[in-house]
């Protein structure tokens with residue numbers, strides 16, 4: 523079974539291994555290289571480039587540093603989504619780089635991240651927060667000190683000097699059930715993409731990522747912002763277009779619902 527290397531200190535290996543087992547790809551985790559140098563969720567280190575570039579770079583580094591031939595990268599980010607500014611949105615990318623072919627295939631999963639900075643008045647509020655989000659870790663900042671990965675009331679109380687208290691979610695994978703689930707979903711999407719081969723050249727990763735808006739309204743036939751067709755492109759030049767057979771709800775129509 524081919525093995526892909528993953529540079530991680532955040533326990534992502536088992537999540538990716540479970541998703542890639544159907545593709546008969548094993549996963550080994552390598553902890554000696556700190557990928558936090560490429561940016562952290564908690565903001566100490568800014569990302570030097572877009573998430574899609576970071577995840578590919580991580581996959582290439584993992585393949586090169588391990589000598590495995592296959593390298594995996596995982597990268598999460600915030601922002602975007604259907605209601606920017608109203609609904610916090612979170613995306614996970616998982617990339618697999620194949621050193622022999624030079625190809626990088628990237629899986630994606632995205633959804634709401636309804637968890638923000640919390641201001642707590644007292645111990646009771648702390649207990650309620652922890653019971654609402656089991657397994658979720660929290661970050662406490664006190665002057666220059668930062669305490670991460672706090673998951674129990676005792677761990678927090680030990681470090682509290684005064685109330686009210688402000689806690690931030692710790693988004694590192696092993697401290698965030700929400701992120702863990704989404705990383706698994708992105709890895710499942712990667713596995714599906716690896717199984718999707720170009721009909722012309724059998725290259726993996728043949729996926730209809732190119733979406734075109736303009737789905738006609740069911741009421742009046744006008745073009746809407748909904749997707750009307752998706753197209754897959756292969757590096758060999760082969761393309762295939764998949765039309766969306768549905769019609770758009772008049773609610774989404776610029777004529778019926780201006």
Ligand SMILES: [Zn+2]
Pocket residue numbers: 720721722723724725756757758759760
């Ligand atoms: Zn092709």
Ligand SMILES: [Zn+2]
Pocket residue numbers: 739740741742743744772775776777778779
């Ligand atoms: Zn209409």
